[in-house]
Amino acid sequence: MAVRLSPVRWALILLVIGLAGVAAAGALWWPGGSSAEVRRVAATVVAPASCGGSDAYDRVEFKIDDETRTARLDGCGHQENEVVDIAIPADTSGDFMVQVADSAPVKVPFETRLAAMLVCLSGLAGGLYAHLLGRQTQATASADAV
Incomplete structure (x- = not known):
């Protein structure tokens, strides 16, 4: 039997993921260099x-x-x-x-910033998934031991 997370804990996890997504999106649209055109x-x-x-x-x-x-x-x-x-x-x-x-200094291309944001978000999602799988296998192992 798997241990269920409380609704408050799920809300906290979703809040952290949402804030990470907002921070990544902010970093994506932040100006990428000097604004003077050359x-x-x-x-x-x-x-x-x-x-x-x-x-x-x-x-x-x-x-x-x-x-x-x-x-x-x-x-x-x-x-x-x-x-x-x-x-x-x-x-x-x-x-x-x-x-x-x-x-001469140039701006970071939009595609590069987008790729960096997607890599960060996929790493965050993979880490969360690994965390949830680890908790599920621990709960299953402890339930089998009983």
Whole structure:
């Protein structure tokens, strides 16, 4: 004979599962990175810099809205006339610095956050199921012993 859980205990278990689901959903829709949008364009290195100095920034030239601009590249050691993909910040007024596109921070994709939430919820459900099976086998073993 299996031991039955009281309605209060079931309510507590369901409350914990519900709160875990709400927390996982909140983590899913939480902003995944910087909100500033960046544009990716190809740039040409026009003034390479040696990596040994304190001002070790290459100068690059690129086009934005049919206008050719130059900016400092947050990096050094490139060859002159080398083409580099860069990330341009939203504000391009004045003298600004650009980054190599592969090193610029990006948002975590929605699919990745969804997959993480589903893995957490399935782990929680599997743990609850294992807990219930363990309690049932203990109750069955104690009932058989009597």
